[in-house]
Amino acid sequence: MSNALTDTSAHGTHLRRHVGRLVLKRVVAPGALLYLFLVGSGLALAHPLARLAAGESEVNRDLADGRTPFWNAVTSVLSTLADTASIIGSMAVFAVLLRVLYGRWGESVTLMTAVILQSSVFVLTAAVVDRNRPDVPHLDPAPPTSSFPSGHTGAATALYIGIAVVVGWRLRQTWIRWALVLGLAVLPFLVALSRLYRGMHHVSDVAFGMLNGVLCVVIAVYAFRPGRDADGDWPRVPVQRRRRSAG
Template identity: 35%
Template sequence: MTWSLMPLLLMVVITIVLRQAAWWGLILHFRLFSKSTTALNQILAREDVSDLGVRISTSFPGMTRILRARLTPSRYIGLPLTLTVIAALYIAALLGGLVEELMEADELVRLDENINQGLDTIRTDSVITVFSWITDLGGSAALIAVTLVTTGLLWAHHRRQIIASLWFTILGSQVTTYAGKYLFARQRPEFVTDIGAFTPSFPSGHATSAMALYGFIAYVIASDLMTRRQRFEVVYWAAVLIILIGFSRMLLGLHYASDIAAGFLVGGFWLLLGLALAENNRHQQHQQPCGCN
């Protein structure tokens, strides 16, 4: 085996090891969550706590109804939707902090340059060839083609209520990304391969597209699967693909690390909003009468 293939082999090994570690971590999380939920239910079942809850709900009925609606764990429009909105706001705050650091802190610029220079050690011909193919999966052509195919499949499988959420996610993420590109007008790093790009660097459109599109497709597939392990596999390998597309932009010398991070944050923000819209539409559809005789 030649040295040029060693970085690729190392990436494959790391991916497999992380997959097993992530699965074990997820199992541990669910066990701890189950124990915590049981302990919380025992506390809430105590007579003094129950009486306190009754007094609060009697004194503040409006606030109690709002809290119950927002914190009910068994309904998506309850606690899951609340956590989704909080996560989206947190991502937006992270993106704002990243933009501020980029505009005001020279340390981030130097870190970006050092990372790109450090990747020189693995920029072999074989690695560049593989990642040149991977990076195309996040390009405009792939974005349009995969979105159209996904739309057709959703229509054919009678999941039309999700189509609007898909396009909301894609269009929102793209508008935000290109607005940011021309607003900040950051120059790209010096190209190190024959592959070039013409739009400004910040944020990465490929990273945004990968997070928004493949993240949404992973949601669509995982939502129909029956077992936790199956859903984990879909989400994990979708995450691997998204990360590889983002990494390919740095490896090929087309973006800085902060560009990729910003693209992931933009895509993640719109992905969460799109998932919230999709789940809300699905909930409303289930609430509608079937019209059966």
């Protein structure tokens, strides 16, 4: 009994170290590179390239001049889809649904990693880059963070593109897969347009926010996609558990 407990404890310790090394290698390291890239891009747009980027303000002014009560309401709903509470709640719900649907944690962990990594990179980048928001009336309260990158756009991209990827790779019907992917892919673009319309971000802010979300999904899929068996890191796990034989 003592030997069995010792072996189990040693196996658990080895597994934790293995997973820790994998997370550092495949999530933290590329996430750090993404962070450095975004910080460099944001500082360039906020300072040496500020005059070149000034033309973006025309887009915000044109959108502000064309505001109507109808589109104010529509963009408010779309923007709310990507606020912090909505993203966290949706991520939690889909993580549970994916776990129940596929009987494993691979898809859920992939989705959560993409969303959490995007949020971490966004917060750390916004803390360094000091870019002012567009000089137009803001329809939403301006949070005490930089305009670069767009957190709403990045979060929507990580969540909805992440869902499209983790569900899409399990669907056999091609037309259903593409309908799902296209339908979910539209949402980040609508959120991005809403943030521009509401005067909260420049065009480059939402573009880099979307890039942040897409790359975080790529990093998460590379690290945790089910069926990964390279180097023996993530052996293939069957979608459905085999039934125990009655005999």
